[in-house]
Amino acid sequence: xxxxxxxxxxxxxxxxxxxxxxxxxxxxxxxxxxxxxxxxxxxxxxxxxxxxxxxxxxxxxxxxxxxxxxxxxxxxxxxxxxxxxxxxxxxxxxxxxxxxxxxxxxxxxxxxxxxxxxxxxxxxxxxxxxxxxxxxxxxxxxxxxxxxxxxxxxxxxxxxxxxxxxxxxxxxxxxxxxxxxxxxxxxxxxxxxxxxxxxxxxxxxxxxxxxxxxxxxxxxxxxxxxxxxxxxxxxxxxxxxxxxxxxxxxxxxxxxxxxxxxxxxxxxxxxxxxxxxxxxxxxxxxxxxxxxxxxxxxxxxxxxxxxxxxxxxxxxxxxxxxxxxxxxxxxxxxxxxxxxxxxxxxxxxxxxxxxxxxxxxxxxxxxxxxxxxxxxxxxxxxxxxxxxxxxxxxxxxxxxxxxxxxxxxxxxxxxxxxxxxxxxxxxxxxxxxxxxxxxxxxxxxxxxxxxxxxxxxxxxxxxxxxxx
RNA sequence: GGCGGCGUAGCCAAGCGGUCUAAGGCGAAGGUCUGCAAAACCUUUAUUCGUCGGUUCGAAUCCGACCGCCGCCUCCA
Numbered sequence: 001x002x003x004x005x006x007x008x009x010x011x012x013x014x015x016x017x018x019x020x021x022x023x024x025x026x027x028x029x030x031x032x033x034x035x036x037x038x039x040x041x042x043x044x045x046x047x048x049x050x051x052x053x054x055x056x057x058x059x060x061x062x063x064x065x066x067x068x069x070x071x072x073x074x075x076x077x078x079x080x081x082x083x084x085x086x087x088x089x090x091x092x093x094x095x096x097x098x099x100x101x102x103x104x105x106x107x108x109x110x111x112x113x114x115x116x117x118x119x120x121x122x123x124x125x126x127x128x129x130x131x132x133x134x135x136x137x138x139x140x141x142x143x144x145x146x147x148x149x150x151x152x153x154x155x156x157x158x159x160x161x162x163x164x165x166x167x168x169x170x171x172x173x174x175x176x177x178x179x180x181x182x183x184x185x186x187x188x189x190x191x192x193x194x195x196x197x198x199x200x201x202x203x204x205x206x207x208x209x210x211x212x213x214x215x216x217x218x219x220x221x222x223x224x225x226x227x228x229x230x231x232x233x234x235x236x237x238x239x240x241x242x243x244x245x246x247x248x249x250x251x252x253x254x255x256x257x258x259x260x261x262x263x264x265x266x267x268x269x270x271x272x273x274x275x276x277x278x279x280x281x282x283x284x285x286x287x288x289x290x291x292x293x294x295x296x297x298x299x300x301x302x303x304x305x306x307x308x309x310x311x312x313x314x315x316x317x318x319x320x321x322x323x324x325x326x327x328x329x330x331x332x333x334x335x336x337x338x339x340x341x342x343x344x345x346x347x348x349x350x351x352x353x354x355x356x357x358x359x360x361x362x363x364x365x366x367x368x369x370x371x372x373x374x375x376x377x378x379x380x381x382x383x384x385x386x387x388x389x390x391x392x393x394x395x396x397x398x399x400x401x402x403x404x405x406x407x408x409x410x411x412x413x414x415x416x417x418x419x420x421x422x423x424x425x426x427x428x429x430x431x432x433x434x435x436x437x438x439x440x441x442x443x444x445x446x447x448x449x450x451x452x453x454x455x456x457x458x459x460x461x462x463x464x465x466x467x468x
Numbered sequence: 469g470g471c472g473g474c475g476u477a478g479c480c481a482a483g484c485g486g487u488c489u490a491a492g493g494c495g496a497a498g499g500u501c502u503g504c505a506a507a508a509c510c511u512u513u514a515u516u517c518g519u520c521g522g523u524u525c526g527a528a529u530c531c532g533a534c535c536g537c538c539g540c541c542u543c544c545a
Contacts, residue, residue: 009472026545027545028545029545030543030544035545036545038544038545039544039545040545041545042545043545045545046545070543071543072543072544154471154472154540154541155471155472156470156471156472156540156541157470157471159470160469160470160471160541161470161471161541203543223545224545225544225545226473226539226540226545227539227540227543227544227545228544228545229472229540230471230540230541231540231541231542232544254545255545256473256539256545257538257539257545258545259538259539262537262538263538264538264539264544265545266543266544266545267543267544268543268544269544289493290480293480293481293482293492293493294480294481294482295481295482297473298473298474298481299473299474299538299539300480301480303479303480305479305480305494305495306479306480306481306493306494308494308495309479309480309493309494309495310480310493310494311494312493312494312495313492313493313494316493316507316508319506319507319508320507320508323507323508350482356482356483358481358482358491358492358493359482359483359491359492361482361492361493362481362482362491362492362493363491363492364492365491365492365493366491366492369508369509372507372508372509373508373509373510375508375509376500376501376508376509376510377509378501433503436503438503438504441503441504442503442504442505445505445506454506454507455505455506456505456506456507456508457502457503457504457505457506457507458501458502458506458507458508459501459502459508463507465507
């Protein structure tokens with residue numbers, strides 16, 4: 001299995017530090033607002049990565065942090081005249097609601113910055129002791145010049161950065177690129193007492209402290225959006241490696257942006273849609289299919305057109321799953337000449353190649369086409385065949401990509417009853433058809449459709465599907 | 469200004485030295501099945517991969533120049 005590593009700028013064979021264990025840390029949200037569909041892309045792609053690693057048999061420990069102290073949270077709290085905690089709690093809750101709706105598998109741990117002040121403090125002390133951090137009036141800064149490898153992730157050079165036009169001017173810093181580890185609290189801001197006075201942690205140090213605590217000083221995979229490479233992840237490396245003198249992360253993965261009209265979707269540009277808004281109109285599966293059809297690292301230009309395209313594609317998948325679910329129970333006949341193992345292999349080859357989900361999706365569609373062809377042959381086939389196909393889809397498109405809707409109408413006893421009633425209706429309609437009472441047959445179809453059930457007459461019998 | 473990425477059919481998007489007369493999805497046209505409908509299937513829809521050169525027996529894939537687009541260098545997934 002290969003992963004493109006931002007640190008080395010090449011695809012590398014994935015060798016975990018401690019197989020079969022794999023530690024993954026993904027930069028989560030700053031909980032000051034609902035997250036937008038661009039953020040959702042990162043969360044979903046990280047989800048697919050961890051699901052695939054589990055599929056491969058790795059024992060994954062997946063950590064996603066919540067930044068719950070931050071300038072933006074404080075700003076919002078001030079605007080509303082409430083405590084910063086109120087804002088953080090409100091949007092943490094919203095975050096969990098939204099990722100659940102997006103069918104994102106829960107992380108093993110969601111550490112919060114405010115619950116790791118002790119670890120953060122220890123880390124800063126360590127850096128201070130080594131002479132890498134310095135204090136100025138209650139603020140503590142990281143001295144970028146003290147870390148020789150600064151810039152190794154982003155490919156930037158300190159000198160070039162300094163001459164850049166947009167470096168913040170702050171006379172307190174030794175070097176314009178130095179960044180805050182600890183911020184002196186202004187009145188009304190959340191604060192904790194520390195050796196440097198009342199204050200709060202800087203953003204970058206949180207992730208170093210929390211990832212280290214939950215995954216160790218060196219761990220396998222760290223992922224996040226492309227815009228975090230610099231300065232966030234660069235600074236994390238500086239902090240962690242500066243303190244521990246050992247490699248921080250083995251593989252760095254970065255997700256491409258979701259663009260709108262060719263521009264990065266972001267809160268600051270104002271060209272965003274929240275994930276919640278989208279979920280009202282499109283299902284999680286549609287969004288996931290859409291994202292899966294582009295490689296995680298490439299930019300993805302968002303538009304109604306591609307959304308509709310994904311929706312149609314998903315319908316094709318859903319129709320198919322309903323069809324085989326139906327046949328799984330009733331059909332009897334031969335097992336057709338098809339080697340499902342071939343599709344597993346192709347799926348894995350695609351995913352093994354730096355999580356090539358577009359290719360993996362193509363395998364799913366190939367399978368669907370091939371099986372549809374078999375079903376169109378007019379012959380009946382064994383239920384075992386259909387359940388094998390279904391198992392394949394559940395394992396790959398379902399458990400890894402998350403693009404299979406639950407089509408089971410029959411889940412409990414009461415719906416079993418519904419099933420037999422539906423079958424009765426189908427039989428009656430068949431009688432009507434036999435007597436060429438097409439008006440009546442069409443009426444039944446029409447009425448059922450209004451109730452959300454679609455009747456379809458196929459070569460091998462009538463099937464009924466529920467609208468999903 | 470520095471650093472990085474991208475440009476493949478009407479749209480989206482894989483492919484990254486030969487199996488490419490280039491996957492897959494959407495769309496479009498015609499057809500099959502059907503009482504009709506729906507679903508599905510079949511056929512067609514890029515001899516060509518931004519442009520121009522070069523390397524090579526061989527290039528969408530490597531190199532160079534140019535054109536166009538985007539991102540990072542400030543909070544941002």
